Amino acid sequence: MIANVPSAILLGVDGSPVSVEVHASNGVPGFSIVGLPDAAVRESRDRVRAALLTSGFKWSSKRVTVNLAPSAVRKAGAALDLPIAMGMLIASEQIDPEAVTGCAFFGELGLDGSLRYFPGVIPLVDVVGTPKVVVPAVCLDEASVVPAKEVYGATSLRQVVDALNGGGGWVLPGSSSTPGQEHEDFPDLADVRGQPVGRRAVEVAAAGGHHLLLIGPPGSGKTMLATRLPGLLPPLTFDESLSVARIRSASALSQDGAYLPSRPPFRAPHHSATAVSIVGGGSTWLRPGEISLAHRGVLFMDELGEFDRAVLDSLREPLEEGVVRISRVRVSAVLPARFLLVAATNPCPCGEGMTPGSCRCTPRMRERYLARLSGPLLDRFDLSVSLAKPQVDDLLCMVPGESTERVASRVAAARDRAHERGVSCNAVIPSWALDQLAPMSPDALSLIERRLRSGVLSARGMDRIRRVALTIADLAQDGALIGAEHVAEALQLRAARSIVRTDER
Amino acid sequence: MDETRVAAGALASLPGITPARLKMLMGGFDPEEAAERVNGGRHPADPQGRWIGLCGRDRMAVLGERCLESAVDVQVLGMDGYPPSLSNDPMAPAVIFVGGRKERLGDLANASMVCTVGTRAASPYGMKVAYELGKELATAGISVVSGLADGIDSAAHRGFLAPFPDMPSPATGISAHTGHIFHTAFPVAVVAGGPDVAYPRGSGDLFDAVWDAGVIISEVPPGVKAQRWRFVARNRIMAALSDIVIVVESHTSGGSLHTAGYALRQGKPVGAVPGPINSSASSGCNELIQSGKARLVRGTADVVSLLEADPSVSGSRDKSKKKKKIVVVQSGGAAGEASCHGGDQDLRFIVLGQLGFQPLTLEEVVVLSGRPVGKVSLCLELLADEGLAREQAGSWTRC
Incomplete structure (x- = not known):
């Protein structure tokens, strides 16, 4: 008797369909799994055997071969336990093959036959070709996120078989665990006192999708501003939300509710993070890294200069392309990574370099500190502003700053104007389209021309200034032309880069 | 180089030698005899014989060779060629190693020497003042002594060399007053490592420029890297070589305050450039001025008047070059006068x-x-x- 049960494995953040073929024939009793299983899959033989026996089924005394097709791809993870068990039941004629037609299975088995959580529910359920999918009850709500699939949940192998035979019910969605609660309350921008330039930079970054570099001494509010940026971004659309959900699911982050997030993600990896943890990787199961987890949201890198040089350099291509291509000998994957990068750094090792005269670092110490920040990476920041410690008056003043709500409405209006241009945000407008999409007034042109002539602005720098100036004009809901004021502000919101980079602006 | 100098140099190269130990070794003996006694363990100042066999003919030959290779001279306290201004210091080093334009060493006594020192962690303000000061002192024919460290020291020497792009004789110019060619102003650097060792790394171009144009002095033999404690001794030599010391920018605990302290003890005038009262890089300078130890220096004119008031400056020096009128270019704003192209x-x-x-x-x-x-x-x-x-x-x- 031969059985064929559809399932899937996880590669990066996408599923890859696998069909689990089980063949039972006469011969020396035995059990073997072929089709490049990894250790966890090979061990499923023992889990499946125990689960079948404790659930009241028989363990076949025939010669059993399990083939995981396509056989050239490495299989990892324990989600194949349930499909293998179902294949065994069909092959040993303990369940009617008709009952499982058009049904895919996922789940890790306990020795008592219970079904357990596995990572990557959403992409796996999404990829299988069958209309019906059976998952562990703990994954049911997460799996229900996938559109156009009938998803059934069960707590144990016994329940799966009974329900398929019509002798019992499934677990219903929303009944097993607490419904996906969004607990991501972003802090309010009103908490930031003073800091007019920092607030402005965060607003422009949110409105135009411009990468932002904050330079300032410890205690100047770099982290405070950065954590308030995601709250300014518009809520995710359904498609964006689903792509974020897939990534979170693939990295097993969605266990604690909020399966279909409406708020953009915010990730802040510590500076000791390795390159693989940032860009993603691993040898068999390509895990998404922090840049993918920050997809459609904000990646905040505090103490940018303390990150490994390799980590910083690996950010360059994803920043440009919006995806990261990971290749290993056996597997390769393309993971989405379109994020807004916000970085913070001290101006020098002692941190006081902004205030002339109070810094105790020698030029050599400063050079060494800033040498980590490579020029190509710094070039990706459209905005770089220096922050000072807040004024005492501002701190003691009881009047709150402008609230996130008000700023977010301006940002949304500015983003609408960008959508009318046919781009998702101004930061991604290609250089060749700038003349058409971002025309400048004569005043603005002459301001830029003087800077180009004097050499303080490069051609590439000019393009970045024009994009930011366009965003500033959008925020002000000004006319069709970019004015001198917008260009001047764009120039100023980028001026601090000369603190960390002196060669060009 | 004669045997005596080589022997003195070899004594100064002994492992674990300090200026005080070197003085004890060289006191009462001429260098050759001192070296022989040290080598044989018969020196009264070295009863344990810690340097036995470390000061023999072979060692001397190696040192002589190295000096020759790196074009470094050895000068011995009390012998011809040792700078007289330095020998007046009761704590003068017994042996110095000299690189660069060594023939200029004799001019040390005739030139006006101003020591400009300051912090390595200088603010843009301090760097600018040091640079301008160096530049104006060079045009005024006044030599600048400094330590080639990062920050103020380097800025002063860079400024000094700036008016004379045609190396290697920077301050060879024609006196505006007498029409005579003077060769008096040149850069002097006192370094904590060997006189041929560019320190700090990365300042090699400045080191080479000073080597070509002026004199580099050290207590340490060629090829030896600077040790931390040598920097303090270096400050003392800078003060001794100079007529006055100007602190351009210094933190309250800066090493340049040591130089000022040595100068005050040697009875030399000290000047300090004031800075913003809230700038910690200027706090040392402001304190010197406030406590009355240093005169306030606003520019080269103040330096010149300080030089002229210096009681130790002998009448034999050519006053004309010191009295040379220095026009300090005042930067001032024509604020608000210019027309406005739009805006608020x-x-x-x-x-x-x-x-x-x-x-x-x-x-x-x-x-x-x-x-x-x-x-x-x-x-x-x-x-x-x-x-x-x-x-x-x-x-x-x-x-």
């Missing part, structure tokens, strides 16, 4: 009023003026175009 007149007035010599960040200008970032940015950019304001590393100052 009121705001322009407010912003101009705020900008000063002390750099302000964009944020500070925005906070002080209470206007939106965009308006202030435009105002600043327009002021920059008119040449009234300048931006450096995100901070704004008046031009």
